[in-house]
Amino acid sequence: xxxxxxxxxxxxxxxxxxxxxxxxxxxxxxxxxxxxxxxxxxxxxxxxxxxxxxxxxxxxxxxxxxxxxxxxxxxxxxxxxxxxxxxxxxxxxxxxxxxxxxxxxxxxxxxxxxxxxxxxxxxxxxxxxxxxxxxxxxxxxxxxxxxxxxxxxxxxxxxxxxxxxxxxxxxxxxxxxxxxxxxxxxxxxxxxxxxxxxxxxxxxxxxxxxxxxxxxxxxxxxxxxxxxxxxxxxxxxxxxxxxxxxxxxxxxxxxxxxxxxxxxxxxxxxxxxxxxxxxxxxxxxxxxxxxxxxxxxxxxxxxxxxxxxxxxxxxxxxxxxxxxxxxxxxxxxxxxxxxxxxxxxxxxxxxxxxxxxxxxxxxxxxxxxxxxxxxxxxxxxxxxxxxxxxxxxxxxxxxxxxxxxxxxxxxxxxxxxxxxxxxxxxxxxxxxxxxxxxxxxxxxxxxxxxxxxxxxxxxxxxxxxxxxxxxxxxxxxx
Amino acid sequence: xxxxxxxxxxxxxxxxxxxxxxxxxxxxxxxxxxxxxxxxxxxxxxxxxxxxxxxxxxxxxxxxxxxxxxxxxxxxxxxxxxxxxxxxxxxxxxxxxxxxxxxxxxxxxxxxxxxxxxxxxxxxxxxxxxxxxxxxxxxxxxxxxxxxxxxxxxxxxxxxxxxxxxxxxxxxxxxxxxxxxxxxxxxxxxxxxxxxxxxxxxxxxxxxxxxxxxxxxxxxxxxx
Numbered sequence: 001x002x003x004x005x006x007x008x009x010x011x012x013x014x015x016x017x018x019x020x021x022x023x024x025x026x027x028x029x030x031x032x033x034x035x036x037x038x039x040x041x042x043x044x045x046x047x048x049x050x051x052x053x054x055x056x057x058x059x060x061x062x063x064x065x066x067x068x069x070x071x072x073x074x075x076x077x078x079x080x081x082x083x084x085x086x087x088x089x090x091x092x093x094x095x096x097x098x099x100x101x102x103x104x105x106x107x108x109x110x111x112x113x114x115x116x117x118x119x120x121x122x123x124x125x126x127x128x129x130x131x132x133x134x135x136x137x138x139x140x141x142x143x144x145x146x147x148x149x150x151x152x153x154x155x156x157x158x159x160x161x162x163x164x165x166x167x168x169x170x171x172x173x174x175x176x177x178x179x180x181x182x183x184x185x186x187x188x189x190x191x192x193x194x195x196x197x198x199x200x201x202x203x204x205x206x207x208x209x210x211x212x213x214x215x216x217x218x219x220x221x222x223x224x225x226x227x228x229x230x231x232x233x234x235x236x237x238x239x240x241x242x243x244x245x246x247x248x249x250x251x252x253x254x255x256x257x258x259x260x261x262x263x264x265x266x267x268x269x270x271x272x273x274x275x276x277x278x279x280x281x282x283x284x285x286x287x288x289x290x291x292x293x294x295x296x297x298x299x300x301x302x303x304x305x306x307x308x309x310x311x312x313x314x315x316x317x318x319x320x321x322x323x324x325x326x327x328x329x330x331x332x333x334x335x336x337x338x339x340x341x342x343x344x345x346x347x348x349x350x351x352x353x354x355x356x357x358x359x360x361x362x363x364x365x366x367x368x369x370x371x372x373x374x375x376x377x378x379x380x381x382x383x384x385x386x387x388x389x390x391x392x393x394x395x396x397x398x399x400x401x402x403x404x405x406x407x408x409x410x411x412x413x414x415x416x417x418x419x420x421x422x423x424x425x426x427x428x429x430x431x432x433x434x435x436x437x438x439x440x441x442x443x444x445x446x447x448x449x450x451x452x453x454x455x456x457x458x459x460x461x462x463x464x465x466x467x468x469x470x471x472x473x474x475x476x477x478x
Numbered sequence: 479x480x481x482x483x484x485x486x487x488x489x490x491x492x493x494x495x496x497x498x499x500x501x502x503x504x505x506x507x508x509x510x511x512x513x514x515x516x517x518x519x520x521x522x523x524x525x526x527x528x529x530x531x532x533x534x535x536x537x538x539x540x541x542x543x544x545x546x547x548x549x550x551x552x553x554x555x556x557x558x559x560x561x562x563x564x565x566x567x568x569x570x571x572x573x574x575x576x577x578x579x580x581x582x583x584x585x586x587x588x589x590x591x592x593x594x595x596x597x598x599x600x601x602x603x604x605x606x607x608x609x610x611x612x613x614x615x616x617x618x619x620x621x622x623x624x625x626x627x628x629x630x631x632x633x634x635x636x637x638x639x640x641x642x643x644x645x646x647x648x649x650x651x652x653x654x655x656x657x658x659x660x661x662x663x664x665x666x667x668x669x670x671x672x673x674x675x676x677x678x679x680x681x682x683x684x685x686x687x688x689x690x691x692x693x694x695x696x697x698x699x700x701x702x
Contacts, residue, residue, distance in 0.1 A: 313674050350608040351560065358588055366589045370572040370582050382572035387586050401577060403544045404568035422538075456661025457540035475571060476540030 002103040002154065005141035006119070006130040008079065009036030011096045012036045012067055015075040016239040018322065021127070025059045026239055027052070030067035064241050072096070078254075080226040082126060082261035086119065088250040091138070091223035097145060098247030099138045099223060112152060115212030125298065127250050135159060138223055139215040143189075146170050151377050156217055160460050163215055164190025171211065180204060181201065189215075228262045232325040241280065241317030245309040248321060250261040252305055255323035256298040268328035275305060278320040285312060291365060292388060294329035300353065304360045311361070355387050372396070376436035377444050378405065378474060399432050400450065402475030409472035412461065419461055419471035423454035427461075435465075450477065510611075510637055513549030517669055521655070522676035526550060530654035531628045531638040535647045535672070539567060541661040543641055546669070551611060553577030554637070559610035562603040563584040565596045567615050593617045597627070604630035604638050611637040621650050628652045647672055 012028045013019050013036045019026050025041035027034045029052045037046045037055075044059040056062055059263035072095060080098055083090045086109075089101035102115060109115035116132060123130060132418030133144035134152035139287050141158060143148075144168050166189045168181050181204065192200065192212060194305050201209040213219035236251045252275065265271055271291050276284040287308040289301060358367045368384040374396065375381045381396075382405070412419040419425045437443035446462040453459065498661030518524045526532050526547075536543045555561045561584055563570055576582055588603070590596040596616050603612040604627060612631075616623075619640065631638040640653070647658055656672040 144610055200561075346560070347608060350606050353603060354606045354608050355586075357606075358599055362590055362595055362599065366591070368538070368589070369585045370570060370575070370585050370587060372572045372576050372582065378571075378573075384587070396573065398573060398577065399570055401574035402540075403548070403571055403574045403578075404539065404566075405571040406568060455541075456663070457538050458542070459540060476568065478540050478542065478544035 002106070002134060002136060003138045003141040004100045004102045004115075004119075004132055004134050005093065005138070005145040006079075006083070006098045006100065006132055007126060007145035008035065008076070008096045008098075008130045010129055011072055011075060013038055015068075015071045015237070016065055017254060018127075018247055018249075019239040020066070021250060022063075022239065024061060024063060026063040026065065027055055029064050035067050037047075038459065047240075063240060069095070071237065073402055074235070077226075078236075078258045079128065081228045081232075081234070082122070082258040084226065084228055085122075085261040085264035088225065088265065089223075090226045091100070092226060093138075093142055097142055101138075101140060102134070102224075122257065122261070126254045128254070135162075137215055137217045138221055139211060140217075142357060143170050143215055146172075159216060160193075160200055164193065168192065171208070175209070177204060177208070232262060232328075233322065235320055235322045237320045238318060241319050243314040243317050245312075245314065248309065248318060248436050249306075251321045252323070253298070253302060255321060256301050256305070259323060260296045260298040260301070263296035263328065266328055267329035267331060269296045270325045270327065271295075271329060272325070272327065273301065273305075274324040275308075276322040276324070277314070278322065279316045279319045280319055280349065282316055284322070285311065285314070285318075290356070290359060292352050292359065292386075293351075294331050296331065300356070304356055307360050335367055351388070376434055377442070378434065378448075380388075380437075397432050400429075400477070402458075403478045404476040406476075407472055409462070409474045412471040412473055414471050419451065419463075421451075421453055421459060421461075421473055422457065425451040425453060425459065425461065427451050431463075433465075434462075438460045448474070484612060509569070510550045510554065513553075514544060514546070517546075520671065521674065526637060526639075527654040527675065528637050529632050529635045530675070531624065531631050531640065531652070532655040532657065533640045533642055533646070533651060533653045534657050534659060535642050535644045536659040537644045541659060542667045543659055546657075546659065546667070547613070547639060548575075548578045548580070550637075551613075552581075554610040555584040557583040557610055560584045560586055562609045562612045564588045564600050564603060564612060564614040565616060566613075572671055597623050599628045600640075601627055603634075604636045605634040607634040607636065609620055609634070609636050611639060612640070613639045615641050619646070621652070625652045628654070 008014065010020060014261055020038050022038055025044050026038045026048065027041050027046060028036045032052050034046055034048050034050045034052060034055050038473055040061060041062065046055045046059060052064065071401040076092055076094060076096065076098070080090050080092055083098055083100055087100050087102055087105045091099045093099050106112060106115065109118060112134070119132060131139050131145050131148050131150060135141040136153065136156050136159060140163055143163065144153065147166055147170050153159055164289055165308060168178070168187060168189065171335065184203070189212065197209060210219060214221040234255050236254055238247065238251060243423070271294050273289045275289070278284045287305065289304045289308060291304070295301070355367060369386060369387040369389065371385045373381055373383055373384050412421050414420065427449045428451060433447055433449035435445045445465040448460060448462045448463060451459045451461045458477035459473055461468055461471060461473050462478065463471050508528050509525040510528050511518045511525035534543055534546065551561055563585070566587065570587060571688050572582055575585070588599050590599050593616065596614065597619070600612055600614045600616065619642065627638055644658060647656070653673070654675045658670040658672055660668045662668055
């Protein structure tokens, strides 16, 4: 087994959408001190650990967000859901790390380097950064990642030597125990290993001994695999209320990346996603994105969502975003689509892209296809269908039909029995008698004619065969 | 300076009226025959320009404006790409289209809510390269939007057909081809070429026979 640990060093600040890349200085504060600062804040001279009052003093317009452990925990779970696309064995190592068992997926990814590249690209797309360390045991991978030691340890033989160099501080122990270790004159894990196991357990506790043994693979280190939820729902908060749709984009990129990671794992796609923009006091603004066939391309989904965002005028500020997807559709795994973001577009892809673009902007009922029905009543001899679903029909053998049909027949005035439309009509062909529909109460009994107006328009008109025998215009021979 | 002008003139969106054959020689691939031999004989390349905008101006619906393009549409719909109708003024009647040889499984009907959406939809359909032809009935269309549509038609290798009121004939337009239709007494359809890339400035009057040119569309033959 081979474990890869992703240590999300910047998780507190990354838990707020766009905080890391914001143009203004922003800090995550905890217990009146700076916990983490974004790049503009660091540039202004703000450092972690600095008192918040001091940070305010050196930076005008500093934005502060309180640290929230739950928010960070939710974010780690979302990242675990994103990570299942790389291996089904992902486990949480709170507060800021994930462990991925990659031994089984290496062959699929064409080796370690290509897997690491894939992880890096995918992380960049969803706006996160992490240190990735690799070792034969999960605890060792975690320790190396915390030390920023990214050179992979592949065999157990190298493990002891590499772990021996790790400083004791990496163990993240409480201060009392840390001091006790210093009292023994130990500064690295190698020093601790030199102490006989019995003595170590007695002086520093069984827990520490167990951690060291797990790191070296001398003790079982079971992990609980993360199970992505069966329905997708993820939320991300914004560092400050905003009405700029541009500021919502990083959050949606993250959420879509997480969704699509899970979809790859499930070999599934979605046709519908629901996005909610949460306001402080109003009910959320809902954006619905639909696709004509199941997909899991975050770029395509992002583009469709962008179109919706462009159209919705935000009048109240947004403080958080939610992305939901209920139904997953099985989707054949595209070969190598895990690492190839630049997939070759086929003509079929372009067609679906067009349908999706149009349906999302205009509404799905505005983008239709046509079908012929085997019916004598002209208004029922056709229908709208969903694009791409209709089959080519053999046209029924009929007398000429007009290319344009009116939604409702329009009554024509008649003078002395002759129908008028832009002047008196000359009937050129007909009648074609259409009598049908007695079985459903919508029966018609009409005589159809081809007629021509003085202006040269060619019309399809009929005369009722019952009642007042009125004339109607029903189509145009365009 | 001269180089800059040359660069400018090489842009696909610019054509010079004096150029008989701007860019490549017209071939069957770059032109779509209408199937009306009288008209095809006059048009450079023997048909409608395949990756450009064509405007068809007519005062009334139902004078044969679709008749003029249906044989071409029937052929294009069977060539592997789609045909889109944007903002049609009436219901495109499926039995008639099928009877004239159009493959309905390749037809897309788009109903935008307003003018702005209509122009956007036409541009999308032209640009994405998935439609062999886009027929549209925009309400209003200024020079700038037409220019965008012209560029979209070029980049998407799509035939753009705009059906407009005769009043638009007096407006400026970057379309490669502008035709005006009029139905004469006696059933004859007059096709007037108002503007055409490759034909020197000036207009040519043309009379296209009112009979269907190909066996593909016999049922839509106009009666005399």
